Amino acid sequence: MENPTPLSEVQKVALDNLTASLGPEYVEFLVSQGPEVLNARVKSFMQYEATLLGQVQDQIASAMPTRYVSVPDEEAKPRPFRVEVKNYSCKEGENLILWIREIEMAMRSGLITLDHQQVSLAISKLDGRAREWALTCSTSVDMAFPTWESLKSQLVQVFSPPNQAYRVRSRFLSTRQGKNELSDYVQELRTLMAAMQSDPLPEAVHVTIFMEGLRTGIARTEVFRVPPLRLKRL
Structure with missing residues (x-):
């Protein structure tokens, strides 16, 4: 098929593969839309092929036997990694659900697993009305929020907009x-x-x-x- 648009050798191969996959009629339609549309579709198809190739390579790699190398205990232990989380203050435009996800990501990265540590981290990242509410819910924070799950559910219940x-x-x-x-x-x-x-x-x-x-x-x-x-x- 005659192609009025100059293509590199790699693009020509991709165009041939595209023709084989979708048929010459579809490629003729792309050509009729002009060089920009054709080049964009060829580029997209090349990226699609590259993604498929990467997936096949990953599957081959995962199927190969794993070689185990002895590692000293100190090196094998996971190390905490600090993740910065913006404070949530219940202002307009803030997204409570995304803030909760960031807090939980910070807990996992920081290897924070104890209930009181998780609650303390979350409250330290509250501000304004939300922080005041958390610190005055009961005679003590531990009684009000024994676990992160209890704090999270109450935050959603209190600060999520109506409906x-x-x-x-x-x-x-x-x-x-x-x-x-x-x-x-x-x-x-x-x-x-x-x-x-x-x-x-x-x-x-x-x-x-x-x-x-x-x-x-x-x-x-x-x-x-x-x-x-x-x-x-x-």
Whole structure:
């Protein structure tokens, strides 16, 4: 097939593979859309092939027998790693669910496993009205919050906006890509999914909303050709 757009040798190979996968009619359609569309689709297909190759290499590597090397006890022990977490003060625009995830990430990285240590870390990262509430809930912090799970559940109950679950679910179901980049659109859906963690929607609903919200273009065509099984893998 004659190609009016100058391509490198690597791109020509990718174009041949694309033709074999999707058929010459689809490639002719891309050519008719102009050089920019063709080059963009070829580049996307090359990235797709590279990802598949990486997955195959990972599978081969994981199938190979593991060689164990003796390591001194001191080196084998995990070391705590400090993660910075911004304070939560219940101000407009702050996301309590994401703050909770950051706190839990800091606990894992810092190897903080005891209940009172986890509660102390979380309260130290509260500010303003939220900190005042935590320190005055009872005669002592230990009595009010014996575990991190108890503190977390009460934080969500007290500081989540009214009808939060309904608002988040409604926003998720109405989310569309619009003029946003694909990566920004996916991240917005992921943030809303995180906010629904306590009462999540089925995975099939996640995928359906993602596909229906895509604007017309190459990404939408590709997704509808091979629908993703899970939104979290995108």
